Amino acid sequence: MSGEILRAENVDVVFRYGIMRDKVHALRDFSVSVAEGDFFALLGPNGAGKSTAMYSFMGLCKIESGRIELFGKPPSPGSAMFADVAYLPEEPHYHMYLTVEEALMFYGRLYGKNGFGRAQALETLDRMGLIEFRRLPLAKCSKGMKQKVGIAQCLVGRPRLLFLDEPTRGLDPVIVKEFRDILRSIHSEGATVVLNSHILSEVETLANRAVVMRKGRALRADKMDNLLRGEKDEYMAMIGNQPGPEAAGNGALPDYALVMESNAQRGVTQVAIPAERFHEFIEFTRTSGRKVHDISLRKKTLEESVFSILSMNEESNA
Amino acid sequence: MLEQVFLNTAVNLKFFRRSRFILGLSLLVFLLMAISSVPMFIFGGVGGEFEVMRQVFDMLLDYVQVFAAIMGMFYIHSHIKDRSLKMVLTKPCLPETWLFSLGVSSALVVAGFHIVIFFAALGAFFVVGIQFQYGFLFLAAANLISSMILMFYGMFLATIIHPALAAVVIIFFSEGAFMGIFELVSSGLLARPDSRLLSSLQPFFELIYLALPMYEPFRDRYSDMMDSMTVSSDQWIYLVYSGAYALVFGTLMYLLSLYFLRRKNII
Numbered sequence: 070m071s072g073e074i075l076r077a078e079n080v081d082v083v084f085r086y087g088i089m090r091d092k093v094h095a096l097r098d099f100s101v102s103v104a105e106g107d108f109f110a111l112l113g114p115n116g117a118g119k120s121t122a123m124y125s126f127m128g129l130c131k132i133e134s135g136r137i138e139l140f141g142k143p144p145s146p147g148s149a150m151f152a153d154v155a156y157l158p159e160e161p162h163y164h165m166y167l168t169v170e171e172a173l174m175f176y177g178r179l180y181g182k183n184g185f186g187r188a189q190a191l192e193t194l195d196r197m198g199l200i201e202f203r204r205l206p207l208a209k210c211s212k213g214m215k216q217k218v219g220i221a222q223c224l225v226g227r228p229r230l231l232f233l234d235e236p237t238r239g240l241d242p243v244i245v246k247e248f249r250d251i252l253r254s255i256h257s258e259g260a261t262v263v264l265n266s267h268i269l270s271e272v273e274t275l276a277n278r279a280v281v282m283r284k285g286r287a288l289r290a291d292k293m294d295n296l297l298r299g300e301k302d303e304y305m306a307m308i309g310n311q312p313g314p315e316a317a318g319n320g321a322l323p324d325y326a327l328v329m330e331s332n333a334q335r336g337v338t339q340v341a342i343p344a345e346r347f348h349e350f351i352e353f354t355r356t357s358g359r360k361v362h363d364i365s366l367r368k369k370t371l372e373e374s375v376f377s378i379l380s381m382n383e384e385s386n387a
Numbered sequence: 388m389l390e391q392v393f394l395n396t397a398v399n400l401k402f403f404r405r406s407r408f409i410l411g412l413s414l415l416v417f418l419l420m421a422i423s424s425v426p427m428f429i430f431g432g433v434g435g436e437f438e439v440m441r442q443v444f445d446m447l448l449d450y451v452q453v454f455a456a457i458m459g460m461f462y463i464h465s466h467i468k469d470r471s472l473k474m475v476l477t478k479p480c481l482p483e484t485w486l487f488s489l490g491v492s493s494a495l496v497v498a499g500f501h502i503v504i505f506f507a508a509l510g511a512f513f514v515v516g517i518q519f520q521y522g523f524l525f526l527a528a529a530n531l532i533s534s535m536i537l538m539f540y541g542m543f544l545a546t547i548i549h550p551a552l553a554a555v556v557i558i559f560f561s562e563g564a565f566m567g568i569f570e571l572v573s574s575g576l577l578a579r580p581d582s583r584l585l586s587s588l589q590p591f592f593e594l595i596y597l598a599l600p601m602y603e604p605f606r607d608r609y610s611d612m613m614d615s616m617t618v619s620s621d622q623w624i625y626l627v628y629s630g631a632y633a634l635v636f637g638t639l640m641y642l643l644s645l646y647f648l649r650r651k652n653i654i
Binding site for chain 2: 149158
């Protein structure tokens with residue numbers, strides 16, 4: 070990781086609607102920073118302000134107060150700084166009257182980079198499985214195909230920074246996997262990625278940092294490892310229900326072993342063991358003669374982490 | 388920058404060629420023109436073939452003028468509404484470039500229509516075998532300038548308001564209408580010089596009249612050639628004046644459109 074590529078400080082974004090210009094606070098006192106080489110995820114429920122945050126990062130929506138710096142400067146749409154930026158919108162807001170090939174050529178050429186031509190466009194279309202549809206107008210393409218065109222136009226600019234708003238929405242599993250591989254490869258080559266996704270399992274495998282948002286606020290911005298770390302680690306063990314004949318004492322489960330599930334038919338019980346009592350528990354199974362079927366360190370999932378952050382916020386607000 | 392202007396212009400021209408709205412509008416204009424010119428061909432104009440040609444030519448130019456205003460409004464509104472503009476502005480392509488390309492491509496389409504109409508008229512002269520009058524060339528050029536003014540005005544209005552509202556503004560808030568109101572108030576003031584209401588309204592309407600764009604600048608200086616289609620040598624200069632006005636007005640509309648476009652949330 071090197072320098073900061075994106076910084077938002079105390080950003081407020083307010084949208085005004087209708088004749089009475091009713092206010093909707095899309096972002097409130099929102100602060101994040103993204104370092105070069107980060108794979109940064111914006112997480113949160115619908116209406117949390119993830120897309121608005123992305124728009125404001127690129128200067129597409131006006132901020133009421135606060136400060137945003139992209140490559141060390143306030144973002145200005147269409148400026149030279151966008152030569153290193155790629156953006157995939159959530160909805161397919163493309164030039165629908167163009168064909169797949171024309172659209173890719175147009176978006177690619179707007180970057181004005183040397184070496185981009187029809188050959189590269191066709192190669193990218195082939196990579197995305199769009200080559201046979203290259204003459205199809207975008208308006209006639211399926212949702213998934215439009216999404217692929219969006220991804221393709223992100224790749225042709227050879228960007229240093231990618232803004233991806235729900236990138237795998239509407240894609241088939243094969244392309245999702247391929248897209249993730251492409252993303253990993255671009256990221257490993259040094260590109261920074263800012264991702265907005267509802268698929269938390271996807272984010273968990275890709276991102277190294279994330280911010281959890283709710284109602285326009287950043288509730289917690291942290292490294293993925295820290296977000297996945299539980300308050301206290303524990304082991305889940307699947308052991309036999311009955312003590313063995315060589316059991317010392319009555320072989321009853323110790324107090325620290327919390328029974329999660331017991332299956333009389335299979336004769337097994339699942340118990341949760343605090344990490345610090347692990348060795349003690351292994352000793353217990355040996356002395357009690359209980360058969361150990363499975364034992365593993367239980368890691369917190371991103372989904373659990375996000376829900377826990379959101380519910381803690383809800384409780385504190387209540 | 389120049390390459391991006393070409394790139395955007397080429398894409399805009401594809402839009403004009405493929406837009407169903409534009410195509411439908413063109414067909415409607417063609418139908419209206421065909422229907423309204425049939426009686427002229429059947430019964431003949433007062434001055435015979437020349438008069439018929441003059442009337443059809445004039446009518447065609449009027450339709451193109453309306454078409455230009457609608458086109459200017461429709462393109463900008465369409466790209467803001469379908470949000471595809473953000474795909475351009477998230478590349479290194481400035482709003483200035485995009486807007487300029489839009490002006491260039493719209494101007495090319497409008498000029499193309501005028502060229503086609505003019506050469507069709509020229510061809511008709513040869514077919515019918517009557518002497519060509521330079522008034523047709525003059526009128527085509529003057530109408531092209533007026534169409535550009537309307538197109539730039541339409542583009543600016545559609546940047547800030549809905550095209551339907553913009554059309555109302557173009558039709559009803561015209562310089563001619565406010566000139567009429569101003570003259571009405573002025574004559575009322577002559578009859579009742581002590582009227583406070585009229586004396587306070589007079590500068591108000593005059594100001595609006597001065598602020599609104601002239602769709603057909605200097606028309607009063609050449610309107611006498613409309614019947615005979617013969618242009619006197621001192622009238623050609625008004626084409627240059629009109630062109631200069633259109634250039635200044637177009638630049639002003641461009642800058643204002645840019646200002647409001649930059650203030651918009653392109654999301």
